[in-house]
Amino acid sequence: MHTKTKILLCSVGISLMLGGCSGMNSTNNNQDSEKAKETQAAPSGDTAVSVQDYTGEGYALPYGKETDKIADENLDQIEKAAIKFFQEKYKTDIMVHNVVGAKDEATVFVESKGEPHFYTYAVVPIDELEKKVMTEKIWADEFQVENAIKGGLYGMIFKEEFKQLDDYLDSLAAEGQVTGKTKEAIQNVGGKGFSTPYYFISIADETAIQPVYELFMKNPDESAENLRKAFEDNSFSAENLFINIQLFMADTNAKPDKKLFDQIIKDLEEMTSIPRGSYSFVLNDNFIDKQSSSGMKDNSLDLLDDIIKE
Template identity: 85%
Template sequence: MNKKTKTLLCSVGISLLLGGCSDESEKTKETQAAPSEETKISVQDYTGEGYALPYGRVTDEIADKNLAQIEEAATSFFKEKYMTDVTVHNVVGAKDGATVFVESKGEPHFYTYAVVPIDELERKVMTERIWADEFQVENAIKGGLYSMIFKEEFNQLDDYFNSLAAEGKITGRTKESIQNVGGHGFSTPYYFISIASETSIQPVYELFMKNPDESAENLRKAFKDNSFSAENLFINIQLFMADPNAKPDKKLFDRIIKDLEEMTSIPRGSYSFVLNDHFIDKQSSSGMGDNSIDLVNDIIKE
């Protein structure tokens, strides 16, 4: 992935740790062991169990005893602030709080999260102070809207990855792992969308916030095609080898790149691509390893 994509993914992923890229990455080193054979699991078996955030042992225990209260607070928060009904899938303790992973009901479809502060000394969840990273949530919704108004193009992309999986070459993450440790906006087993400063989707987002029941047709009309920049909308592909004994296959990697470059009916955007082996780290939910093959320069589809 190029530098811009990596920076964006840092802001999306590390923000789950309740801090910035630099500060929390240092804390993570202190509190989470590096991936090892003991923490790796087949990507096809991984549901998110074992996922952990730094300094979350005590808050995780407190959150477990107050799940109903946390779930009610989260569903109310997203309904009132973002006009969206959500399902709470998982609650994970973190420093001074608990991260609540949610999935939207219906369209636009996306995954995101909120944070409920926790007082460890009082062993109390402060649901009245629930909050979310506005940039992350808004961009999760925008990603869902983008996939909604360009459904045919995304169907073409999905069909391609499903055909690869049917050949027995590759596999993706399980739906359960996306639900339980997601938070990456619009996500499928094979890729997720992340957005930078993309002005073309902003009118769509504003129309949706005014009327959540607006038709996909009208939302599509609000999209500003002329101002679209592929370099600001990332489609991040993460595939795994289907064979547990196989290392990432360079020939397969090159074939997929060639296919993507030649396809003309898939969504516009900047495509990054990583091919991993068959395993994922259950603590970090990352499939990246020493043998992963990473695309250097994104594939640009204007």
């Protein structure tokens, strides 16, 4: 992993990237697949690191050793290409946080500037024999990027509801028993759309948010009020908007606490002012796998039936 010295120091792990960007199936954006991806690579003794210390350092993609070196030598070129790509195709200003080599390509992790706020990625092909980055062929999975933008728009037009959820999770962390991923980890190996240290959201049925997206693409400066008016409430189904919460025990010696796990579930069930959606919840111990950025392991406590907030 490389972090650009000048701009990238400001730097959800994306386990789905472990198979390589070019082989991803865009239709797998549902909650069950997200949980499966998180469990693909549980931390081992050699790769486990405390979540409070994890910034994305050590994250790796298959067959990326040589392309990682080539990308590192061409970071300025890759950054300029990514900024131009998102400005022209998605009307969005972004900042590049990290570039990670993979087979025949490099994955570029980016974050939007301002609102709608989201994380995503682009891909730059690399000719390993010629040691050349082909920035003119930069591309992104349209489904993933559009879903990320739509998630950011959802967070933008329901800002007050998300503030209630954020305040609750912040209060849990302030009590000292649980924590989330570091901001640097989300930035450097993110790509999970609308994300915070505690959760990310994904959308299965985009019917309700599609008019909002179309209005934003026509006018990126459209007000949040007008974007909210474009949201089709009648087409919204809470079961198609996934809010995936993942917390970690703050103590390095602590196992996931069942009593705490049950209390958080009870709190979420009783809250009435948080965003509508389908809530999953996982409580991990303190460690995360630095190569995959996954915290899921055998002792993780996982909510079996989602909490539906209509």
